[in-house]
Amino acid sequence: MLVIQDLGRQIQGRWVWKQINFELYPGERCAIAGEAGAGKTLLLRAIAALDPVQSGTIALQGKSLSDWFIPHYRTQVLYLHQRPALLEGTVEQNLQAIYRMAVRRSPDRYRDQRPRILEYLSILGRSPDFLDHPTHALSGGEGQIAAFLRALLCSPTVMLFDEPTASLDAQTEQRFEALVRLWQQENPVRSYFWTSHNPEQLERMTDQRLTLKRP
Numbered sequence: 001m002l003v004i005q006d007l008g009r010q011i012q013g014r015w016v017w018k019q020i021n022f023e024l025y026p027g028e029r030c031a032i033a034g035e036a037g038a039g040k041t042l043l044l045r046a047i048a049a050l051d052p053v054q055s056g057t058i059a060l061q062g063k064s065l066s067d068w069f070i071p072h073y074r075t076q077v078l079y080l081h082q083r084p085a086l087l088e089g090t091v092e093q094n095l096q097a098i099y100r101m102a103v104r105r106s107p108d109r110y111r112d113q114r115p116r117i118l119e120y121l122s123i124l125g126r127s128p129d130f131l132d133h134p135t136h137a138l139s140g141g142e143g144q145i146a147a148f149l150r151a152l153l154c155s156p157t158v159m160l161f162d163e164p165t166a167s168l169d170a171q172t173e174q175r176f177e178a179l180v181r182l183w184q185q186e187n188p189v190r191s192y193f194w195t196s197h198n199p200e201q202l203e204r205m206t207d208q209r210l211t212l213k214r215p
């Protein structure tokens, strides 16, 4: 699915990590572990093609990142930010915006997907009113939920979860994890990387581990 070879990232002339080699197979759930500042976010951002790397290559489905049209690559590999940025407007307008992007332009598609969104909301313990909330009034946890719904609608093959439940209470965290499992069951080739400072969560949610150490 995704092959990382000899990947290295420098910041101000210093290697944060280097010689990272890893293969993510279809359906795999991989933890990215390492102490605070080890470069977990930088690695996820590199895999998402959001940041440059100073050495090595990434290939998705046998095709090197440099040969992908980046907007298409990002429909397949999606980074869920720790502190997601949402557009002005309501949660629902943020979800509808996905279908105005050139790579997915299809105005009617949102309507078709709405029942699915309502099902996801109920798994997350939220009522349909959540869709009407203005994004500027969302708490950090609600912002994570809204961004997760948006990510699910994008249907990526590889999801990059960066401390996705850091702002959630324990019950919503469990619901979030249940929805990740459902998302994966819907299509078992879906795979993900997940970072968290909670070892029990990594135990529950992942079965592979990539540990970052200082070079």
Ligand SMILES: Nc1ncnc2c1ncn2[C@@H]1O[C@H](COP(=O)(O)OP(=O)(O)OP(=O)(O)O)[C@@H](O)[C@H]1O
Residues within 6 Å of the ligand: 011, 016, 034, 035, 036, 037, 038, 039, 040, 041, 042, 043
């Ligand atoms: N834009 C930047 N400019 C300068 N240094 C940066 C930048 N982004 C990250 N760093 C540094 O790179 C290192 C790795 O950062 P990163 O956020 O990837 O760590 P992390 O493992 O995700 O940490 P945490 O577990 O605390 O979230 C840190 O020392 C950080 O200060």
